[in-house]
Amino acid sequence: MIPPDARDAxxxxxxxxxxxxxxxxxxxxxxxxxxxxxxxLLARSVETCVPPGMRVTRLAVDLLGEVxxxxxxxxVEVVRPGxxxxxxxxxxxxxxxxxxxxxxxxxxxxxxAGIERWLAQDVPHPSRxxxxxxxxxxxxxxxxxxxxxxxxxxxxTDSRRSIMWTRLRLPLVAGETTSPLVRLASLSDFASGAGNxxxxxxxxxxxxxxxxxxxxxxxxxxIGIEGSTEVRADGxxxxxxxxxxLHGRIARAQASLYVAARG
Numbered sequence: 001m002i003p004p005d006a007r008d009a010x011x012x013x014x015x016x017x018x019x020x021x022x023x024x025x026x027x028x029x030x031x032x033x034x035x036x037x038x039x040x041l042l043a044r045s046v047e048t049c050v051p052p053g054m055r056v057t058r059l060a061v062d063l064l065g066e067v068x069x070x071x072x073x074x075x076v077e078v079v080r081p082g083x084x085x086x087x088x089x090x091x092x093x094x095x096x097x098x099x100x101x102x103x104x105x106x107x108x109x110x111x112x113a114g115i116e117r118w119l120a121q122d123v124p125h126p127s128r129x130x131x132x133x134x135x136x137x138x139x140x141x142x143x144x145x146x147x148x149x150x151x152x153x154x155x156x157t158d159s160r161r162s163i164m165w166t167r168l169r170l171p172l173v174a175g176e177t178t179s180p181l182v183r184l185a186s187l188s189d190f191a192s193g194a195g196n197x198x199x200x201x202x203x204x205x206x207x208x209x210x211x212x213x214x215x216x217x218x219x220x221x222x223i224g225i226e227g228s229t230e231v232r233a234d235g236x237x238x239x240x241x242x243x244x245x246l247h248g249r250i251a252r253a254q255a256s257l258y259v260a261a262r263g
Contacts (some may be wrong), residue, residue, distance in 0.1 A: 029066055041172070060211045074093075166223050183221075238254065
């Protein structure tokens with residue numbers, strides 16, 4: 001059961017269980033969680049297995065169906081240990097089954113002498129966020145996770161591409177500081193909607209996965225997403241996004257889409 005007075009976080013802890021509040025809800029089905037908080041919980045589990053001197057460079061999230069607004073528990077394991085390359089797998093479960101999972105690639109980080117001329121430069125975001133007038137998706141009072149996020153929208157550069165900035169208003173888990181990686185995973189799920197020109201009053205557009213290739217972790221609360229979406233006549237699609245903080249590009253995001261007419 002969702003704690004009725006839990007209005008300061010997206011999840012509350014109850015022993016080993018993570019109990020969703022009203023802010024974990026998604027837009028597609030009553031009683032189901034949004035993919036963003038689920039991705040954030042998986043990233044939170046992965047972080048417990050990241051040793052000093054390594055960082056997450058890829059996070060691939062799979063939603064194995066609707067994740068109900070019910071308590072979840074997390075499991076995590078190191079699938080491939082290594083000093084230079086490692087692989088970590090995390091899962092979210094209810095009492096009976098696995099509901100979502102993620103695989104994370106870890107790479108060793110260390111300074112390399114003599115490589116300066118080939119180093120990648122930060123790519124600046126083409127816009128800056130404006131302070132939002134209120135919480136919610138595009139100023140709309142949509143329940144669930146959208147109420148836990150500030151949005152700052154900018155003009156679409158064309159019909160299939162748009163730019164928005166996002167910022168968490170609440171911690172993912174009550175009593176915990178939301179880490180940069182968890183913040184990135186939670187907000188990057190919006191990449192599937194950032195460049196989606198579909199009329200969502202007529203169509204359903206669901207991303208059952210999310211893959212992040214992470215250049216570096218964010219250094220600002222605001223995370224910007226420049227996205228583009230293509231939909232095929234067979235009801236499938238792809239979303240691609242470049243993800244930024246206030247200092248430059250930090251990741252690239254990709255998601256598959258299931259598209260269908262409503263009703």
